[in-house]
Amino acid sequence: MFLVGSSSHTLHRLRILPLLLLLQTLERGLGRASPAGAPLEDVVIERYHIPRACPREVQMGDFVRYHYNGTFEDGKKFDSSYDRSTLVAIVVGVGRLITGMDRGLMGMCVNERRRLIVPPHLGYGSIGVAGLIPPDATLYFDVVLLDVWNKADTVQSTILLRPPYCPRMVQNSDFVRYHYNGTLLDGTAFDNSYSRNHTYNTYVGQGYIIPGMDQGLQGACIGERRRITVPPHLAYGENGTGDKIPGSAVLIFDVHVIDFHNPSDPVEIKTLSRPPENCNETSKIGDFIRYHYNCSLLDGTRLFSSHDYEAPQEITLGANKVIEGLDRGLQGMCVGERRQLIVPPHLAHGENGARGVPGSAVLLFEVELVSREDGLPTGYLFVWYQDPSTSLFEDMDLNKDGEVPPEEFSSFIKAQVNEGKGRLMPGQDPDKTISDMFQNQDRNQDGKITAEELKLKSDEDQERVHEEL
Numbered sequence: 393m394f395l396v397g398s399s400s401h402t403l404h405r406l407r408i409l410p411l412l413l414l415l416q417t418l419e420r421g422l423g424r425a426s427p428a429g430a431p432l433e434d435v436v437i438e439r440y441h442i443p444r445a446c447p448r449e450v451q452m453g454d455f456v457r458y459h460y461n462g463t464f465e466d467g468k469k470f471d472s473s474y475d476r477s478t479l480v481a482i483v484v485g486v487g488r489l490i491t492g493m494d495r496g497l498m499g500m501c502v503n504e505r506r507r508l509i510v511p512p513h514l515g516y517g518s519i520g521v522a523g524l525i526p527p528d529a530t531l532y533f534d535v536v537l538l539d540v541w542n543k544a545d546t547v548q549s550t551i552l553l554r555p556p557y558c559p560r561m562v563q564n565s566d567f568v569r570y571h572y573n574g575t576l577l578d579g580t581a582f583d584n585s586y587s588r589n590h591t592y593n594t595y596v597g598q599g600y601i602i603p604g605m606d607q608g609l610q611g612a613c614i615g616e617r618r619r620i621t622v623p624p625h626l627a628y629g630e631n632g633t634g635d636k637i638p639g640s641a642v643l644i645f646d647v648h649v650i651d652f653h654n655p656s657d658p659v660e661i662k663t664l665s666r667p668p669e670n671c672n673e674t675s676k677i678g679d680f681i682r683y684h685y686n687c688s689l690l691d692g693t694r695l696f697s698s699h700d701y702e703a704p705q706e707i708t709l710g711a712n713k714v715i716e717g718l719d720r721g722l723q724g725m726c727v728g729e730r731r732q733l734i735v736p737p738h739l740a741h742g743e744n745g746a747r748g749v750p751g752s753a754v755l756l757f758e759v760e761l762v763s764r765e766d767g768l769p770t771g772y773l774f775v776w777y778q779d780p781s782t783s784l785f786e787d788m789d790l791n792k793d794g795e796v797p798p799e800e801f802s803s804f805i806k807a808q809v810n811e812g813k814g815r816l817m818p819g820q821d822p823d824k825t826i827s828d829m830f831q832n833q834d835r836n837q838d839g840k841i842t843a844e845e846l847k848l849k850s851d852e853d854q855e856r857v858h859e860e861l
């Protein structure tokens with residue numbers, strides 16, 4: 393590469409200094425050809441491909457990456473960046489290149505192609521480079537610019553699409569899930585999240601990602617698309633990384649934020665509608681409830697719905713039957729109320745996700761409480777509304793043979809329920825509950841209950857308390 397090194401060149405540079413002033417008066421991009429035959433005074437620049445979009449032109453002190461072919465007037469190649477594994481990555485306009493190149497790159501756009509004709513005094517002078525460039529050689533360079541940045545550059549974030557509803561924006565220590573396409577300035581793709589079928593998931597502002605992304609993701613909304621342009625000193629530096637990101641490369645990330653949350657987030661509850669009549673009893677822990685729900689990801693991907701089944705979902709609140717966030721969000725509801733719940737992953741399926749749920753996903757629920765009834769105290773299968781009959785066993789023993797078989801027991805309990813004297817644990821098949829109750833009472837497991845065996849659970853608990861005392 394054309395670094396300054398030879399003493400001859402240093403001399404030329406000194407001699408050239410006054411010319412710089414002159415150069416600035418010239419129109420950018422136009423070189424000065426001298427009358428035919430006479431040696432060129434200055435580098436001649438032919439801009440034979442100028443890209444339509446040119447957000448930035450090379451200035452003095454910028455760093456650039458470019459490819460070039462160097463030829464002599466007769467077309468013979470003397471050097472090419474393509475023959476080396478790396479292309480040129482260097483600061484421009486400060487004498488680290490031959491003067492012809494320093495000047496010839498000024499004002500250049502990324503993806504622009506130029507031909508530079510460099511007279512000997514702006515190249516290798518009357519000495520040349522032994523074995524490579526003869527004395528007094530005019531050099532022809534075909535250059536394509538791939539990258540331009542400056543040490544003073546900061547991260548640039550451009551919002552491409554911001555959703556109209558943005559209640560909250562990414563800030564430090566949030567955990568963000570996003571898709572991205574990564575390209576270099578010249579359009580070369582180096583990576584994307586889509587090929588892995590997986591969002592990129594990370595904490596922001598904690599040093600888990602390159603500093604440029606830690607900064608560039610700040611202030612993004614859920615659903616937002618933004619372009620984050622990161623100079624190499626905030627990305628992978630002078631050495632790059634892997635085989636796709638060269639040293640000193642500017643990186644462009646087109647990001648689509650799928651969701652984000654903070655590990656301290658609670659369930660966000662929004663009531664969508666409430667029945668007009670006064671609702672004096674709302675759902676609480678221990679209640680048996682029926683509800684409908686639709687569940688999706690924040691980007692609208694539909695996951696689950698109770699409408700896929702014949703009946704509403706049924707649970708006892710607080711019994712650890714559904715994800716914690718849903719359990720919380722279903723408490724304090726009136727029957728007929730509709731709510732929207734936003735459930736962060738630590739109250740949902742966590743960082744590993746679940747079937748159909750990506751890891752660390754924030755879930756959006758729409759729920760409607762269909763019915764609510766008080767549950768039974770823990771451990772109870774049946775409760776009386778009033779004090780039970782004092783002659784319980786006699787009442788049960790319908791044929792008065794001193795034993796209560798399952799059939800008699802079942803008819804008796806069902807009669808109590810039908811007459812409104814007691815109720816069974818909600819949410820389970822009554823026959824199953826009654827069968828469980830029978831098993832509990834049939835202490836010697838001989839298939840029938842005797843007067844000695846029959847005991848109310850409340851009395852049992854009482855006895856146990858006394859025993860403990």
Ligand SMILES: *[C@@H]1O[C@H](CO)[C@@H](O)[C@H](O)[C@H]1NC(C)=O
Pocket residue numbers: 459460461472474505534535536
């Ligand atoms: C250099 O030459 C190679 C081979 O001919 C060509 O593919 C490449 O586009 C040239 N580069 C420039 C900047 O003209």
Ligand SMILES: *[C@@H]1O[C@H](CO)[C@@H](O)[C@H](O)[C@H]1NC(C)=O
Pocket residue numbers: 587588589
């Ligand atoms: C991503 O999903 C597509 C379609 O479902 C599949 O063809 C592809 O192999 C998957 N890629 C990876 C890396 O899992």
Ligand SMILES: *[C@@H]1O[C@H](CO)[C@@H](O)[C@H](O)[C@H]1NC(C)=O
Pocket residue numbers: 629630631
């Ligand atoms: C880049 O690589 C060189 C050689 O391997 C090493 O000396 C230098 O420390 C590296 N620079 C950075 C910033 O890692």
Ligand SMILES: *[C@@H]1O[C@H](CO)[C@@H](O)[C@H](O)[C@H]1NC(C)=O
Pocket residue numbers: 571572573617646647648
């Ligand atoms: C990434 O590129 C693909 C294909 O061009 C496009 O469909 C997708 O929207 C892009 N994603 C982002 C975040 O720009």
Ligand SMILES: *[C@@H]1O[C@H](CO)[C@@H](O)[C@H](O)[C@H]1NC(C)=O
Pocket residue numbers: 672673
């Ligand atoms: C709720 O309201 C109904 C009708 O107004 C009333 O009968 C019932 O006792 C109330 N329940 C509570 C817990 O206040």
Ligand SMILES: *[C@@H]1O[C@H](CO)[C@@H](O)[C@H](O)[C@H]1NC(C)=O
Pocket residue numbers: 684685686697699758759760
């Ligand atoms: C779920 O979505 C369906 C239509 O897709 C809608 O009819 C239903 O009301 C929604 N249920 C809830 C609880 O929001």
